[in-house]
Amino acid sequence: MELSAFLVVILALISALSRGVTIVIDRYQIGIQKNSVLQVNLFNNLFSMFLIIALAFYFPFWKLIFDWRVLIYAALAQFVALGFSALYRNMTVFESVISAKIADFFIPIAVFLATGAFSLKTYILAVISTIIVMFWLRKGTDFKKYLFGILLIVPLLVAQAFGNPLLVSNFHQDFYTIIAFTLATLTLRFIISLVMFFLYRGAWQKKRWIFTRKNTFLYLLRAFLTIITHFTFVLVTADKMAALGWIFLNMTSLYGILVSRVTLKEKTSRQGIVLVVGLTALMIAGSFL
Template sequence: MISSIALLITLASISAISRGIISVIDRYQMGYRKQGIIEVNFINNLFSIILVTIFFIFMVKKHNLPVFSTTYAIRIVMYALVVQMVAYGYSYVYKKINIMQSVVVNKLSDLFIPLALFLATGCLNFKSYLVSITTTIIVAIYFFYKEKRAELDKTAMLKSTLVVVPLLVFQSAISPVLTHDVGNIYDLIFFTIFTIYIRGIIALGAFVVKIKYIQNLGLSKSILLIYACRAVLTLLAQITYTLSTSSPQSSISWVFLNITPLYSVLFGNLILHEKIKWVDGMVIVLIFILALIPK
């Protein structure tokens, strides 16, 4: 379990940036190339498993495996199920609403995550919660100022909110509970590795069920390279996420984790050439600075 606030912020920021790039890749795969959620998630997890196996071999040469038990195995499966459900939730959101709308939907969870963590762990950082509320209000005001009414699909926004916000709130509350008593950083990394394997099995099951409806995976050398790069980012994002949310103080981490869609806006501009204004970047900087104030 990690208690250093500075380390929690660093890990959460690395995870958020990595997931910001991942979301751009997913938008390219599902939004631009029109690939389905199930097949994209399956191939993503397949590449992640290949990479994590190499990493696992390296880890077992350097460190001892954690002690396995029925409870430990159940925790891993539950953790993987939650993470995979959140991944499917985000995939749904990115297919239904644009990136700026997803920023608002994602930030709404900040209003509930500290309360969920308090119920789960008994820890509540009032200053951090105030920052969560403030940054959510800033993002909401900025969004409604920027978005044209004609472009706002209220039904899609509501459905996306009802899908992803409960998942994020539940994930935030259950993560420190499921990783409680996991001995040290190396055990948490092993925990993450096993989680990725379970996620792969879940994705495989969903893929097998839908395989008869899949016409073309659309794989080429360039697309395979994209999947490989995503696998590296997935491993980095998942390890840093697990480490940053394992602490009862993880409400601090979530302020930074939920900046992910804002990073996605920036990287969408750099990678997909999606038009943004300089003020979009300033909003990210402002939220990051505000999040540092109570630390």
């Protein structure tokens, strides 16, 4: 199932905006409340499972769990999620932008190697968006602080961009199959997070367990957004025009700062908001020129 450029952009924006909200939730639970990364990751996936079980009656997916391609896809997604969680523990939402955007230099090439599809215009847009963000953050930026983040998250994002089209190609026929694939992937992510949680139980046994009514609501909200994010993400990153979608997907943290400014009271200048809105508008316009 091939998508039009317009649909790729719309789905990528939905995925990025949904993910932007989940980033702020992660930042609150991990960076502010100082909960264990593995603990939060487990509960995130556990609450997603509640919704997945309900959806399983309409979209049977249990057989897909044993498919090696689904397993690798889920493992990649889980490691990327853990990588971002590690970033949010030590950086503000805005500071995490630079780490993810560096990947835009390499993702179009990774997509080309996986699909054979390459657009010079898309690559130029990806490079321009990255340079704009880097130029914006250059003042007062401690590049040593970001070096760890770049080395951690960029290889994971590039590996994901390369692997997704190859792993999803047999499950990309229609929406029904893609939803089943998404549910199977999220189920495997829960299993992986559960295994890691108990393998490293010594690291979390000394951590505080903060499980209030507010946190329960946040976990439920995140679970709902996770399914939306993951479904649209699968559609976009498995398409031949995935490189175009990745431009917006890697601006997720930029969208997150709009939410963090309101909910977490993290300082973001008006110029920063203009950057987010202006860059998004520029990339949308450039996509259809």
